[in-house]
Amino acid sequence: MKKVLFVVYQSPAGSIWVNEALRSAFGMYGEDLEPAILFMEDAVIAVNKNTHPESLGCLSLSMSFKYLERYGTPVYILKEDLEKRKIKEEDIEPAWKAKIITKEELSSFVHSFDKVIIF
Amino acid sequence: MKKVLFVVYQSPAGSIWVNEALRSAFGMYGEDLEPAILFMEDAVIAVNKNTHPESLGCLSLSMSFKYLERYGTPVYILKEDLEKRKIKEEDIEPAWKAKIITKEELSSFVHSFDKVIIF
Amino acid sequence: MALIIIKKSPTENISKRMIEMAIEGDTILFVQDGVLHAIDETTKDLIKNAVSVFVLKEDLEARGYSEDMSLFPCVNYDGWIELIEKNEKIIS
Amino acid sequence: MALIIIKKSPTENISKRMIEMAIEGDTILFVQDGVLHAIDETTKDLIKNAVSVFVLKEDLEARGYSEDMSLFPCVNYDGWIELIEKNEKIIS
Amino acid sequence: MHIVIQLNVPPYTYEDLDTAIHLAEAALRKGHKVSIFLFADSVLSVNSKVKPMRVDRNIPQRMQELSEKGVEIHICGLCAEYRGISSDNTVQGPKFSGVPEMASLIFNADRYVNLMP
Amino acid sequence: MHIVIQLNVPPYTYEDLDTAIHLAEAALRKGHKVSIFLFADSVLSVNSKVKPMRVDRNIPQRMQELSEKGVEIHICGLCAEYRGISSDNTVQGPKFSGVPEMASLIFNADRYVNLMP
Numbered sequence: 141m142k143k144v145l146f147v148v149y150q151s152p153a154g155s156i157w158v159n160e161a162l163r164s165a166f167g168m169y170g171e172d173l174e175p176a177i178l179f180m181e182d183a184v185i186a187v188n189k190n191t192h193p194e195s196l197g198c199l200s201l202s203m204s205f206k207y208l209e210r211y212g213t214p215v216y217i218l219k220e221d222l223e224k225r226k227i228k229e230e231d232i233e234p235a236w237k238a239k240i241i242t243k244e245e246l247s248s249f250v251h252s253f254d255k256v257i258i259f
Numbered sequence: 260m261k262k263v264l265f266v267v268y269q270s271p272a273g274s275i276w277v278n279e280a281l282r283s284a285f286g287m288y289g290e291d292l293e294p295a296i297l298f299m300e301d302a303v304i305a306v307n308k309n310t311h312p313e314s315l316g317c318l319s320l321s322m323s324f325k326y327l328e329r330y331g332t333p334v335y336i337l338k339e340d341l342e343k344r345k346i347k348e349e350d351i352e353p354a355w356k357a358k359i360i361t362k363e364e365l366s367s368f369v370h371s372f373d374k375v376i377i378f
Numbered sequence: 379m380a381l382i383i384i385k386k387s388p389t390e391n392i393s394k395r396m397i398e399m400a401i402e403g404d405t406i407l408f409v410q411d412g413v414l415h416a417i418d419e420t421t422k423d424l425i426k427n428a429v430s431v432f433v434l435k436e437d438l439e440a441r442g443y444s445e446d447m448s449l450f451p452c453v454n455y456d457g458w459i460e461l462i463e464k465n466e467k468i469i470s
Numbered sequence: 471m472a473l474i475i476i477k478k479s480p481t482e483n484i485s486k487r488m489i490e491m492a493i494e495g496d497t498i499l500f501v502q503d504g505v506l507h508a509i510d511e512t513t514k515d516l517i518k519n520a521v522s523v524f525v526l527k528e529d530l531e532a533r534g535y536s537e538d539m540s541l542f543p544c545v546n547y548d549g550w551i552e553l554i555e556k557n558e559k560i561i562s
Numbered sequence: 563m564h565i566v567i568q569l570n571v572p573p574y575t576y577e578d579l580d581t582a583i584h585l586a587e588a589a590l591r592k593g594h595k596v597s598i599f600l601f602a603d604s605v606l607s608v609n610s611k612v613k614p615m616r617v618d619r620n621i622p623q624r625m626q627e628l629s630e631k632g633v634e635i636h637i638c639g640l641c642a643e644y645r646g647i648s649s650d651n652t653v654q655g656p657k658f659s660g661v662p663e664m665a666s667l668i669f670n671a672d673r674y675v676n677l678m679p
Numbered sequence: 680m681h682i683v684i685q686l687n688v689p690p691y692t693y694e695d696l697d698t699a700i701h702l703a704e705a706a707l708r709k710g711h712k713v714s715i716f717l718f719a720d721s722v723l724s725v726n727s728k729v730k731p732m733r734v735d736r737n738i739p740q741r742m743q744e745l746s747e748k749g750v751e752i753h754i755c756g757l758c759a760e761y762r763g764i765s766s767d768n769t770v771q772g773p774k775f776s777g778v779p780e781m782a783s784l785i786f787n788a789d790r791y792v793n794l795m796p
Contacts, residue, residue: 142785142786144785149484149487150796151387151411151414151441152441153410153411153437153440153441153577154387154410154411154576154577155575155576155577155796156574156575156576156719157796160718160719163778164718164778164781166778167777167778167779167781167782168782168785169782170779170782170783171782171783171785171786172786173782173785173786180487181389181483181484181487182387182389182411182414185414185441185442188441188442189442190442190443190444191440191441191442192439192440192442193440195436195439195440196436196437196440196577196580196581196584197580197583197584197619198440198577198580198619199574199615199617199618199619200617203617224418225414225417226417226443226447227442231442243490246487246490246491247490247491247492247493248493250472250491250561251472251493251559253559254558254559255559255560255785255791256472256559256560256561256562257562257685257791257793257795258484258488258561258562258793258795259687259795259796261668261669263668268392268395269679270479270503270506270533271533272502272503272529272532272533272694273479273502273503273693273694274679274692274693274694275602275691275692275693276679279601279602282661283601283661283664285661286660286661286662286664286665287665287668288665289662289665289666290665290666290668290669291669292665292668292669299395300391300392300395300481301479301481301503301506304506304533304534307533307534308534309534309535309536310532310533310534311531311532311534312532314528314531314532315528315529315532315694315697315698315701316697316700316701316736317532317694317697317736318691318732318734318735318736319734322734343510344506344509345509345535345539346534350534362398365395365398365399366398366399366400366401367401369380369399369469370380370401370467372467373466373467374467374468374668374674375380375467375468375469375470376470376568376674376676376678377392377396377469377470377676377678378570378678378679383675383677385578385581385677385678386678389482389483389484390481390482390483391481391482392481409581410577410578410581436584437581455584455585455587455588456588456591456592458585458588459565459585459588459589459592459594462565462589462673462675463563463673465673466672466673468673468674468675468676470675470676470677470678475792475794477695477698477794477795478795501698502694502695502698528701529694529698546705547701547702547704547705548705548708548709550702550705551682551702551705551706551709551711554682554706554790554792555680555790558789558790560790560791560792560793562792562793562794562795572689572720572762574761575719575720602692603689603692603720606723606762606763609762609763610763611763611764611765611768612760612761612762612763613760613761613763614760614761615757640732643729643730643731644691644729644730644731645689645723645726645729646723646726646727646728646729646730646763646768647728648728651728651763
């Protein structure tokens with residue numbers, strides 16, 4: 141079973157990449173692949189329950205997040221990036237069981253995957 | 260006579276913005292407008308005579324630069340950005356009579372224009 | 379007096395360079411991912427005296443932040459238009 | 471062992487974050503505006519021990535720099551393919 | 563007042579078209595004249611062949627509606643040719659122009675707002 | 680070896696298509712099988728209606744030539760619909776696919792190179 145990490149780093153309200161990375165990740169279940177998502181830099185804004193791009197008329201994140209829960213895709217979030225953007229752990233949807241990793245763990249974490257695709 | 264400053268900040272080999280900003284600037288001569296160009300950040304790479312995006316198969320800067328000389332459009336370049344990217348004054352085409360401005364002068368410089376458009 | 383509209387995130391250098399362009403009497407408006415400057419204390423160090431700073435409420439809230447988390451006062455789109463009306467010189 | 475391909479300029483945070491992802495035995499290849507890391511001494515401080523670093527010659531030269539100005543050795547497109555052949559794990 | 567908004571990046575991928583639509587509507591409500599200049603990849607926002615998902619907004623349609631409300635929409639012609647956009651596949655309203663019209667807008671309009679790339 | 684290159688940003692505006700074309704050609708010269716996966720705005724690179732200036736390269740034509748040389752070019756279908764791209768306006772060779780094909784390429788190919796947005 142190959143493990144594939146999708147990394148998102150751009151803001152979820154200013155750009156489509158969070159939705160596109162999640163959509164790509166879910167596609168992996170059609171093969172013998174095990175996807176996971178890492179939110180870093182501005183993309184951590186996506187994990188805040190209060191974030192609503194649809195209030196700008198943009199595409200909502202809710203459809204992607206519904207599938208995230210349904211599939212139980214593992215979610216990882218970079219601690220320092222959350223802190224810098226003032227997002228607290230209680231702002232994150234508990235159903236995701238997101239794992240918070242530190243900057244120090246980042247390099248060994250990304251190396252635990254067979255493929256790493258950055259969006 | 261309204262003065263219009265076109266600021267470019269992105270790399271001329273990785274993106275089209277230097278060519279697009281120059282093309283826009285030349286269009287100003289059709290009206291009673293006085294254009295000027297400021298190169299800052301990675302865009303300063305464009306002023307280096309040794310830069311050749313066409314060697315990658317990309318659109319050359321030479322057509323834009325030919326018009327720059329023909330029209331005598333004023334060219335300004337940020338000193339600190341040149342230095343950071345190891346570009347020497349002798350690497351710059353002398354025919355442009357480019358003026359090198361410092362980071363400290365930047366804010367008063369941009370305020371000497373009626374319109375400032377950043378590409 | 380100019381209105382400087384900043385749409386880029388603090389993760390991109392150019393956004394800081396645009397903040398530094400402001401002089402006394404200018405107004406800075408943070409929009410799009412530029413609103414992230416408004417929840418980052420280091421932004422204050424970049425802003426000169428007598429520069430007014432505003433944040434587009436819609437873009438701030440869409441990114442999960444309430445007005446009281448912002449270091450600077452908010453305006454809505456109508457307020458943005460008012461800033462445009464007031465400033466003939468726009469840097470953006 | 472992984473090949474990390476970095477295409478973004480030092481003006482964007484993510485490029486530094488990708489340099490930090492490298493561990494012993496990894497190879498970093500700078501391409502596109504990423505080659506600007508190769509003329510910036512501060513890059514060396516970000517690179518860990520036993521990480522190999524290469525620069526795509528075509529992208530470096532197109533931006534006005536000769537090979538001898540680069541802090542790291544160059545490869546051409548054929549060399550890039552060789553790095554791809556050698557590294558099953560690619561971070562990009 | 564005549565307010566111009568210049569756009570440079572592609573619709574959907576980034577937020578600029580959405581920002582511009584909201585800003586134009588706010589300006590119209592206040593009685594201003596609004597023009598939009600579509601430059602570089604932003605010309606894709608008036609492509610009539612765009613088919614967004616049902617749950618998503620239809621940006622080309624929103625642009626046509628803005629045009630019906632009196633917003634003048636200019637398409638940079640050379641940018642359009644580079645992106646396969648012609649009169650065959652644009653929504654009704656926007657017109658093809660170019661850098662001379664950009665100059666004319668900069669010269670004649672009261673305000674020029676650029677959303678940089 | 681089977682090498683896949685994924686692209687995400689628009690042609691001409693940024694360098695990625697040029698990078699990918701050079702890289703694909705180098706891989707072909709070494710006898711590798713090459714596939715290109717066009718995602719997001721990179722789907723514009725196979726638009727047959729693109730008309731670049733004469734002094735500039737014709738990227739859609741270059742893509743068709745790559746395809747003739749045996750490079751498999753995949754277009755993300757949903758991305759294409761969002762950008763007005765359909766079988767009516769694509770060069771010959773590339774085929775419409777989607778995320779399932781992306782998964783299949785990731786699973787089956789030897790190498791997967793992404794040029795991030």
